[in-house]
Amino acid sequence: MACDCIEVLDRALGPKGRAVDARQIYDLDTGTPLGYVIPIKTTVVHRKRGRHAYDMLPVYCPLCGVRYAQEVATP
């Protein structure tokens, strides 16, 4: 990936039995793994039947601002 924030955080959190909730992303055309990103989590504010929270995959690292792989931004 473009930065090593996830690895740095995992090394720091590891001794405490924690890890970053990262998601692996793939090239949709080839199925090749591109790396991991830190998802932006959402929550349902007004609870209503059928509404679910979802995660968004950022184009830029939310910790350091470095752009992730170009393939992440293009559908």
Ligand SMILES: [Zn+2]
């Ligand atoms: Zn980063």
